């Protein structure tokens with residue numbers, strides 16, 4: 001990789017700015033000052049320093065975000081703020097959300113620049129489970145559990161895969177439930193409840209595959225995934 005490209009990637013400035021840093025002799029490769037921006041380096045083997053600060057290059061990054069309502073799960077939007085804008089310690093432009101939560105849905109969203117992991121988590125072939133906490137207008141009952149298990153028909157045409165519905169509590173008007181689905185159709189949970197005559201009033205994703213939302217994260221907060229979390233998430237044997 002070119003030295004100027006690496007430095008720009010690692011947040012030392014725009015391509016133009018880092019070229020200046022290099023030209024002015026602020027950058028060393030393996031303890032030797034280099035002044036050519038075209039210098040080829042190996043990000044994982046060469047020791048690069050800017051003004052004595054070592055440059056740490058990571059090819060892939062992984063964040064867990066507790067998504068707040070009001071943000072779209074996209075990298076750009078002309079109307080609303082996007083979830084990537086919440087990650088302010090990230091300076092590269094290749095970060096994207098793994099899948100989508102509706103603008104009013106909260107909870108677990110993974111953001112990464114690792115397209116392969118994203119594909120593994122999203123591809124219908126892997127049946128990745130996603131667990132949601134749902135507040136529903138109406139009383140959810142045993143019959144609904146069965147309907148979810150047998151496959152709800154949404155949009156009058158599509159029969160959803162078997163889903164797990166667990167009733168947590170209910171009062172005269174509303175129910176609190178958990179739902180696990182293995183696919184990710186547009187507005188799926190809302191449409192499933194609509195199909196049984198009920199309305200979702202609050203939706204929060206709490207788990208994706210084997211990664212649980214860290215309850216210490218307040219809405220809008222994020223953190224890097226730990227190595228163990230990442231290993232579990234990448235473990236293909238869990239996916240089938």
Ligand code: URA
Pocket residue numbers: 100101102103105186187188189190191203
């Ligand atoms: N199902 C929905 O209806 N909305 C979401 O954001 C996620 C799943």
